Amino acid sequence: MQTYARARFVRVSCRKAGLVLDQIRGKSVGEALAMLQYTPRIAARLIEKVLRSAVANAEHNHQIRDLDSLRVVRATADGGPSLKRVQPRAMGRAFFIKHRTSHLTIAVTDETNVPTRTPPPRHRTPAKEKD
Secondary structure, rough: OOEEEEEEEEOHHHHHHHHHHHHHHOOOOOHOOOOOOOOHHHHHHHHHHHHHHHHHHHHOOOOOOOHOOOEEEEEEEEEOOOOEEEEOOOHHHHHEEEEOOEEEEEEOOOOOOOOOOOOOOOOOOOOOOOO
């Protein structure tokens, strides 16, 4: 049974969080927690909190007692609203700053044959040239 945990409006860019989420997708929960503990990024602390919440949800909501069998099947970071700020610059100009936020979603399951869902690639493929 899949169990989800979501943290919304987290003050980290979804691109920065996505780099860390790519590392733990498809791993077991113990391996993912160990990897997040030694990842030197701010997003790793936030993702670790969401992963621990997903494990607690699985334990409480679905009475899953064998936590060693849990693995991460879905880990996504979607863009949230941006906080818009203005910084004054020389000669009366204004410089706009966007503080980006994201929504982190992690799903864990104890099933064995569930394929991990990978998001589409982050870059666009160039169009074919016409001869």
